[in-house]
Amino acid sequence: MEPQLLHSVTDxxxxVVIRHPAKRNAMTAGMWSSLPPLLDTLAADPGVRVLVLTGEGATFCAGADISTLQGSPLEAQRLAVAAEESLAAFPKPTLAALRGHCVGGGAQLAAACDLRFAEEGTRFGVTPAKLGxxxxxSATxxxxxxxxxxTAKYLLFSGELIDAGRALRTGLVDEVLPQGELDARVAEFTRILASRSQLTQAAAKEFANGRADRDAHWSxxxxxxxxxxxxVAAFLERRPPRFTWSVSTSGRSGSAT
Known part of the structure; x- marks a missing residue:
C-alpha cells in the first residue's frame, strides 16, 4: 500500500489518517508535502468543526521515513516544519488520537495539535539526538x-521513549484511555467540541497561542x-444552543504559533 494521508468527514x-503500514506510519516527503493543502481544504469546509489526526492500525506515527533524509535532510526538515506549522495554525480544534508509537516526526505532529488523547501502552519519544x-x-x-x-530537555537530550503515564503527568497528553476505549472517547469528545461555539474556540486558540493583540478583533x-x-437564550430556554458563527465562512482567523 502506498504511503498516504487519508481523510473523511463525518458529523x-x-x-486525517496517517497510512504507511510498511514503516509504522512513518512520514515520507510526499506525506509531509500533502498535509498543508489538505488542511487548507478542511479549514475552508463549513461542514468541518473539529479535526482528528490519527494513524492507521496499531500505531500513530513512528517518525519521518529515514530513507527520505539521505538525499536532502534540510529539505526534509523544511517539509516537516511546514506541515507542523500548518497543523498548529488550523483554525478549528484539533485532537491527536494516539496509540502504539508516537515518535520523532509523529511527536512533532501530535504536539502541533490542540489536544492529545492516548491509549495505554503508547510510547512517546523526540529522537533527533539519535540522528544528529x-x-x-518552532517544534522545540x-x-x-x-x-x-x-522534560523537554530530557526528551531532546536523550531521545529515550516514555510511557503514556509519564506523558500524562508531564502534560504531553491530556487523557490516557484503557486499551480498546480510545476511539469511543475521541468520538464522544469531538461531538462535544462540535456542539460548542466556534467563535469561543477560535478566539481561545489565538489567545492561548499568545495573540493577545487580537483582543479587539475578537471583541x-x-x-x-x-x-x-x-x-444565553438557549440556556434560559433549557435547550441546546445553535451557534452559527463559522471560521470557514468568516475567513482564517490568523496564524497559531
Whole structure:
C-alpha cells in the first residue's frame, strides 16, 4: 500500500489518517508535502468543526521515513516544519488520537495539535539526538510549552521513549484511555467540541497561542456573531444552543504559533 494521508468527514468531524503500514506510519516527503493543502481544504469546509489526526492500525506515527533524509535532510526538515506549522495554525480544534508509537516526526505532529488523547501502552519519544539532527526551533518551543523545559530537555537530550503515564503527568497528553476505549472517547469528545461555539474556540486558540493583540478583533467578531445571544437564550430556554458563527465562512482567523 502506498504511503498516504487519508481523510473523511463525518458529523462535522474531519479525520486525517496517517497510512504507511510498511514503516509504522512513518512520514515520507510526499506525506509531509500533502498535509498543508489538505488542511487548507478542511479549514475552508463549513461542514468541518473539529479535526482528528490519527494513524492507521496499531500505531500513530513512528517518525519521518529515514530513507527520505539521505538525499536532502534540510529539505526534509523544511517539509516537516511546514506541515507542523500548518497543523498548529488550523483554525478549528484539533485532537491527536494516539496509540502504539508516537515518535520523532509523529511527536512533532501530535504536539502541533490542540489536544492529545492516548491509549495505554503508547510510547512517546523526540529522537533527533539519535540522528544528529537539530530539532526545529518552532517544534522545540511547542514542546517546552507543553511539558516545561526540564522534560523537554530530557526528551531532546536523550531521545529515550516514555510511557503514556509519564506523558500524562508531564502534560504531553491530556487523557490516557484503557486499551480498546480510545476511539469511543475521541468520538464522544469531538461531538462535544462540535456542539460548542466556534467563535469561543477560535478566539481561545489565538489567545492561548499568545495573540493577545487580537483582543479587539475578537471583541468585534463577538458583537457581530450573535453567538452570545443564542447561548444565553438557549440556556434560559433549557435547550441546546445553535451557534452559527463559522471560521470557514468568516475567513482564517490568523496564524497559531
Amino acid at each position: 462535522s468531524v474531519a479525520t 539532527i537539530v530539532y526545529p526551533a 518551543r511547542r514542546l517546552v510549552s507543553l511539558v516545561g523545559p526540564a 468585534e467578531r463577538s458583537r457581530e456573531s450573535g453567538d452570545t445571544a443564542e447561548g
